[in-house]
Each structure stands twice: as structure tokens, then as C-alpha cells.
Amino acid sequence: MKQFEVASIPGDGIGIEVVPQAERVLKAVADVHGGLAFQFHSFPWSCQYYIEHGVMMPENGLEQLKPFDAIFLGAVGDPNLVPDHISLWGLLIQIRREFEQVINMRPAKRLDGIQSPLQNPKDFDLVVIRENSEGEYSTVGGRIHSKEDEVAIQNAVFTRRGTERVMRYAFEVAAKRKCFVTSATKSNGIVHSMPFWDQVFKEVSEGYPAIKTESQHIDALAAFLVTKPASFDVIVASNLFGDILTDIGAAIMGSIGIAPAANINVNGKYPSMFEPVHGSAPDIVGKGLANPIGQIWTAKMMLDHFGEEELGSFLLDAIERVTRKGIVTADLGGAHSTDEVTTAIIDELYNAPSV
Template sequence: MYRICVIPGDGIGQEVIPASVAVLKALPLSFSFVDADAGWECFQRRGVSVPDETLAEIRSSHAALFGAVSSPMGKVQGYKSAVVTMRQQLDLYVNLRPVISLPIASARQGVNMIIVRENTEGLYAGQEERLPDRAIARRVITVRGSERILRYAFELARRQQRRKVTIVHKANILKETCGLFRDIGLCIAGEYPDITTEEMLVDTAAMRLITDAEKFDVLVTTNLFGDILSDEASALVGGLGLAPSGNIGEQAAIFEPVHGSAPDIAGKGIANPLAAILAAAMMLDHLGEPAQAGHVRQAVCSVLMQGVLTPDLGGTASTGEVTAAVIAALRR
């Protein structure tokens, strides 16, 4: 039996995560689901965005499903992003975002890449200060952090029989931080002669995602660059409503839709559950259930081809109707 920690979070997370759980329950697998609390609403109730017991539940589970989190734009005393907290406290150093064409009119066909993003340091390390006349953020790039994310990308490429890894950086300007990441990447690349390696400046990569997305295979980069590029890339294949992600470490893993909490539509029953359902499929791969993961993805594709779509994709279906259609497709 797989023990899964379920963290709906804020906003539409409370609608799409139950949808993904319903899909998992329709599979011929045994699950135990344990609910846990995290997010902005949790902070408002309890004074902490991720309680210690939530971290303990994640550690004691085979994996976790997380919905979305709302974060205030301004500084709030005592608040720290729930997502960043979980990534750092659990050392979830890999952020994995597949970008794969789906059978929908808004998706560009022929795209099949994985963006591998360092998930615990860089400009998201949380080392910022406000001075009277300026604000300063430290960009932390370490040897350990770079080595393990770059090696993960090459191992992933080899495991999935992918042919190329693109190392994305800005070493022409950020000569120390990106320079370190680049140097380590090129050194590790030498250990994988069966995989083609290329390096690319981040601004060039942003352009090439628009002009030549089909030519990317595995793309590996630092935290902020990966965050921006993966959101950009999701627009190629249907948008954030179809974009799943995984946060993976040595001892824990959390899978989530890429989209945010969408407070403008929360509670209306029209949130697109497919990103959360595809995140559950990623979780199944992680658990060593690739056949069941494939069944879930096939069911999602079937629903898209049937035209059962939520408003963000141009349809009129509700969250519940899309979820029911996926479950029906699984049972056919």
C-alpha cells in the first residue's frame, strides 16, 4: 500500500487535488491518503505556513500531492512561502517539469522536453535584505547543488534514452555564479559520452523555446531561470492548466500542478484539474508504477480529444465533469 500525503493548500488547490485523488482511487492500486495542512490560509490560522507535523507526514509517506499556495506580494512578518519551505526543509533539490505536446488545438505539436531545475538555492535561497536606499539579494550557487542537479539531468537523459542535454546559464555576465554552474556541467558532461551536450545563454534559450522548441530534449538550469523558462514552455503545450511538476529529493517527493491558487475562480467549480491529475501520473512514475502512470496520461489525452474542457481551455465543463470524464476513460 502506498501512503500518500495530501496537501490541498490554498484556492483552487482545494478543488484540483481532490480530483487527482479521485483518479488515483479509480486505479487498481492500494493507497492510504493522509491529509496535511500548508499555505497562506494555514499561516493565517496557525502562524506558520508549513507546520512541523506536515513535514513529518511528508517524510513518512511514499510521496505527497500538493495543490497551490497563495502568497502576499508584500512582506508579512513571520511568513515564508510554503512551497519554498517544503523544498528547503525536505531538500527537494530537483524540480522536474515535463513539457510534452497534448492533443488540443492550443498545443504546439512535436514538443517533448523535460526541464530540470535546481530547486533549493540560487536567488530563491532567501538571502535578502532591505537597506535605506537599496535592496540586496544573494544568489547562492554551490558546488554540491550544481553537481547533483546536473548529474540528475544526465542520468535522467540516459534512463529515458534521450539524446541531448542543454545546460542553460548566463556565464557571460554572471561569471562567478553561472560560471561555476557551467564549469561543473561541462565537466560532468564528459562522463556521458553517449549524450550530446550543448550550452546556451538563458536569453537565447527563452527565444529558442519560441522558435525551435522541438529541438530541446533535456534542459537543465538554475532555480530562477528554470522557473521562468518552464512557465514559458508550458504555454507551448496548452498552458499552466495542463502543466505538472515534481519536487524530488533523496528522502521525499512532492508532486503538484504548476499553476497557482487562482483566487479569482476559487470555489466556482471551473478549475482545470488536469495539471493535478498529470502530477499524480508523475507521482506514479516515481513510485515505480509506469504502466498506471501511462493509463492516466492516456485517459487525459482521451478527454482532451473528446473536447471535455474547462473554461481556461475554451470549454464549459466543470472541474467535476472533467474529473469524471478522466475516470470514465480509465475504466473503458
Template sequence: MSHRIGVIPGDGIGHEVVPIALGIVRAAGVELDTVDYDLGGERYLRDGVVLDDATIAEWRGLDALFLGAVGTPDVPPGVIERGLLLKMRFDLDLYVNQRPFLAPGHEFIVIRENTEGTYAGEGGFLRKGTPHEVATQGSVNTRFGVERCVRYAFELARSRERKHLTLVHKTNVLTFAGDLWERTFDAVAAEYPDVETAYNHVDAACIYFVESPQRYDVIVTDNLFGDILTDLGGAVSGGIGLASSGNLNPDRTGPSMFEPVHGSAPDIAGQNKANPVAAILSAAMMLDFLGEADAAARIRAACAETATLTGSTTEIGDAVAGRL
């Protein structure tokens, strides 16, 4: 069976790691029918295009999207982030961000709500550019949005051996949003008596990520806290260059999007220095979501067998392919 995949190499090292990751997928025996899309900072600088509705409509006919990295230093902050990445999440309803981490001898997963919170864009300026300027930035939290994310996390925890789920928030200060999250979490927990639960404030979780990550199995948290915690998770599990992610539409009303989270790294772009493992592991996540679990498992095993290797982008890619 062939899977129709939209491919967005993007900027910088995205052009180097994406072909290697897709080559690994094909080496694992999975057929891909790819459609390339020229999007990112370089495209914006060239002709002002970020992401239009016609492209979103075209993507709805695909099985998945695979993104390399986007962003260039010459593009103002927020243009690509809001116009491309967040537009993809909102328009395709990619309401779950799933990030697996392998700390020393221990794997845990962070589930981040991906379409609400402070990233929903509520806010604005008053008297901008004057000495009396005011800026507001709201956090949007709906029972619908929180519950579907929390329920996904419970289902994931139930499928795992340990069956443990931790809610991370800041309920002692964010007494409105935190209260909604906590009440929703507790209500859904009643339907999963086989899943053990816990709660951590986000500042405590930052300590535990470093000192004792083994306490975690699955974590569920809001958009902003999840963004911060998952970068920390990358640091404690070998570096952001190994961090994979999936932006998921679990209801499958549109394609899910998979990406390494290391960014475009313009300082090393074009030098064959980027570690392609994060992109390869993101491709393995994509295969899991597409029902190719055997190929995904073999790719992860090949990455694990080459984890201690150093070398160029292509050398590491060749080593992983060789294990297949």
C-alpha cells in the same frame, strides 16, 4: 501495495482539483493511505501557522506529498512562498524540480535546481525605509548542489530516446555562477559520452521555447532561470492549467512533493471552473516516482484522449476517469 501520502489541498482551487486527481489515482488501481494537512494562506490568516518543524518531521515518514495550490491575496508576498514552499524544498532536500512539457507534437523536460541560487535567501537591507536604502540579493551556487542536479539531468537524458541535454544559463554576464555551472556541466558530460550536449543563454532559450521547442529534449538550469522558463514552457504547451511538476529528492532521504503549478486562482475558486488536468498529471508523476509506472502511463494516456474536451472541473475529471 498501499502508499502513504500527505495531502495539502491548500487554498482556492486546490480544494477542487486535489480530490479529483487522487480519485483518478485510485481509479487506476493504486491504493493510497492519505493524511490531510491544513496549510496555506487560509490557515495562516486564521491562526498564524505556516509550517512548523514538527510537521516536517512527520512528513519524513511518508512516501510522498501531494499539494494542490497555496496563496491568498490577503497574505503578504513571501510569507507562504518562503515559509511553506521553500521550507519544504530546503528541509526535505527537494533539490530537483522536474517539469515535463508537451509542445505541438513534441515532449521536452526542464530540470531546475531547486534549493540554491537566488532563492537561498542570501541578502538583506541597509538603511531600509530611508532615501538611501540598499537591498542586496545574492545567488548561492555550490559545486555539490550544481553537480547533483546536473548529474540527475544527464541520467534522465540518457534514459530517453534522443539522449540530448541542454544547459541554460547566462555565462556571458553571470561570470562567476555561470562559470561554475558550465565547468560542472562539462566535467559531468565527460562521464556520459552517449549524451549529446548543447548550451543556450537564457534569453535565447526564451525565444527557442516559442519558435522551435523541438530543438530540446532535456534542459538543466538554475533555480531562477528554471522558474521563469517553466512558466513559459507551460504557455507554449497549452497553458499553465496543464502544467505538472515534481519537487524531487532523488536520494529518497525524505518524501518528494508533487503539485500542479497553476496557483490557487482565487478568481475562479469554488466555481467548478478549474482544469484538473495539471493536478492529475502531477499525480501521474508521483506514481512514476513511487514505482507505479503502468498506472501513471494509463493516466497520461487518458488525459491525452480527453485533451480537447471542455467542461467543468468535475466533468473533465469524470471524462478522464471514464477512459480508465
């Protein structure tokens, strides 16, 4: 019996609602499989925790998380309580950076029964591999002077190590999929970092001769994600470009409420973290409207990370059988509650042929 110890951080807003639902699903997966188990350890770190303690997590929070096999995060942020730059940098980004979660991975796929806003989306199935530790989101820079003389400088930092690492990861993912990698660049406008990015991409690609490659400028690539998303397989991108492209990916699926994400530690020193893309959505808290699919699909990614890829596919198939029946929440045009959608997925897990 394999048992996975998971640190569960529901966080803020609808995170408190969808994380327990996804935990129910994972326990059902384990029950159906019979050869594994999940032990969830819940941590109350959130904006409410900040109001009570003055910090988003305790001083030894990272030490508390370090022994776990993975971190399962719901959502971070409630601007009515705590400014976003405090809540995000005090919890989410601190975990990403200190635990060297240098890869962000977000799939986008047309799910049966969910209407894409695109007129003819075809059966797109892609994944964006985003550099998660440097690039345009570095903290190098600052502001000087005041009023009319004020200057703000934000430095993008691209290291060869970080750039090669995310690209090699993308090629390894592509090797298990359709063997096609697209590089997001902007070397015609950003004259130092992006030509460097292109050079490293060319060098790394030479080590993967069986994988087809292309480079696309970010503006054209964003447009192509809307006009022909089925033409992509794996997209590798810098921190900022990947952030933008993945929100487009969520949008063309039909709702940001179904989009999953993984923050991957590749050296094995620290746990990886799994979180949906949707955020805390404070406007629908407590109404039973939250879409649990983003958190449940995120659980599928955690199964994949644990080496249980067959079980991950089993779970995603169950999700699609439910969406195919029209059992969806209001953001997808349905009338079902958070609990009803989750229960329907669990029923499919028990009724489907076992893996």
C-alpha cells in the same frame, strides 16, 4: 498489494477543488491495476489555517509529513488573506528546503486536442530539470542604510555539490528519453556563477559520452522555446532560469492549468512533493472552472516516482484521449467543468486496455 501513504495538502483556492479530483483518478488507476492502493491523509494547512492559528503549518508539521511516501500539494497562497512571502515561505518553500527537495522537474508536451498559442508547435516533448535549493534564490544578502543611501544585496550561491547533482540528474533523465541535454547559461553577462556552471556542465557531460549536449544563453533559449520547442529534450537550469523557462513551457502547451511539477528528494531521507504549476487562482474558486489536468498530470509524475512508470504512461494516455475529444475546461476554450473533465478521464481509465 503495494500501498502508498500520501500526505495530501489541498492548500488554498482551487487546490481545494482539484486535489480531491486527482485523488479520485489515482484511486481509479489503483482499481484498474489491482496491485496497488493509495491511502490519502489530508492536512488543512493553508492561508485560512494561518488566519486561525498564526502559522501556515504547526511547529511539528514537518515531523508529521516525514513518514509519508510522498506529499501531494494543491496550491499555496491567497494574497487577500496572507502576504505571499509569508504563505510560501511558511509552507511550500519550507517543505522544499527542509526535506532537501533539491530537484524540481517540470515537463512540457503538446497534448492532443489542446491548441498551443504557437502557430506551428510540432510535437514538442521536453522536460526542464531545475536546481531547487540554491542559486539565485538563496537567502544570502540583505539591505542597509535608508532612503537615498539604501543598498540591497542579493547573493546567488552555486555550490559544486548542488550544481553537479542537478546536472547528473538531468543526464540520467535524458538517458531514458532522447539522449540530449541543453544547459541554460548566461556566462557572457554573469561573470562568476555562470562560467562555473559551464565548467561543471562540461565536466559532468564527460561521464555521459552517449548523450548529446549543448549550452544556450538564457535569453536565446527562452526565444527558442517559443520558436522551436520540438528541438529540445532535457533542459538543465539554475533555480531562477528554470523557474522562468518552465512558465514558458506551460504557456506554449496552451494553459498553465495543465502544467505539472515534482520536487524531488534524491537521498531518500524525506518524501518528495508533487504540485501543479498553476497556483491558487482565487478569481475562479467555487465556479467549477478549475482545470484538473495539472493536478492529475502531477499524479502521473508521482506514479513515475514510485517506480510505476507504465501506470504513469497509462494515465497520461487517458488524459490525452479526453483532450482529443474536446472535453476541456474554459481556460482551454472548452465548456466542461472540473468534475466533468475528471470523470471523463476516469471513464477512459476503465474503458482502455489495462496495463
